Amino acid sequence: MPDGAPRWNRVLLKISGEALAGDAGRPIDGDAVATLADEIVSAHKLGTQIAIVNGGGNILRGAQASIQGIERATADYMGMLATIINALGLQDMLESKGVPTRVLTAIEMRSVAEPYIRRRCMRHLEKGRVVILAGGTGQPFFSTDTTAALRGTEIGAQVLLKGTKVDGIYDRDPNKFEGATRFESLTFDEVIQKDLKVMDKTAFTLCEQNGLPIVVFEMGVPGNLRRMLEGEMLGTTVGGV
DSSP states (O other): OOTTTSOOOOOEEEEEEGGTTTTTTTOHHHHHHHHHHHHHHHHHHOOOOEEEEOOEEEEEEEHHHTTSSSSSHHHHHHHHHHHHHHHHHHHHHHHHHHHEEEEEEESSOOOEEEEEEHHHHHHHHHOOOOOOEEESSSSSTHHHHHHHHHHHHHHHHEEEEEESSSEEESSSOOOOOOOEEESEEEEHHHHHHHHHSSSSSHHHHHHHHOOEEEEEEETTTHHHHHHTTTTTTEEEEOOOO
């Protein structure tokens, strides 16, 4: 890798909706959004093309809403709309920091966002814009993890970066088990054999079948995203990078 060149030219960054909520107890917290935007701005300065898929769980999670009596398909559409709300907030914060950003959504909402078109998305990336891919897949019964795997494959991302609250993949939940062991790297087969919960099965299978490697890392540590793009090995890699 030449000096100063980013590790990857194009990445798909998957972040949770909770990353926009912070610790203030509000669905969207301005300080949390600003902190997240700062991380993306710093990484964007390296020249890497960044596409983002964000969740909507800070506002509404479709699976949970369906448990409360709302029909599952309807609940999932509500969750997709939540991802669009989050995307608009993140877009506004990124642009306030000088980074051109476009929101493309699988659910057409032309007054606030562009419809998702694969070639349009790729053209925005080539022009140096951060692209936020909202609205899930546009269909119920699919998670935003699956959206990230699908969009990452479609746009030719070199890696799917999954930002989480922990610093990688463990054999057990590190928040519940003190002796949990973190893996530095895994193959797709090892994840299946060990029954590790990297992401839902549909998303994982898409990545495996299309050779899209995954890196699970801690998004909440300042500078982690940029350090990875600069070549530092952080988190847990799946499938080799």
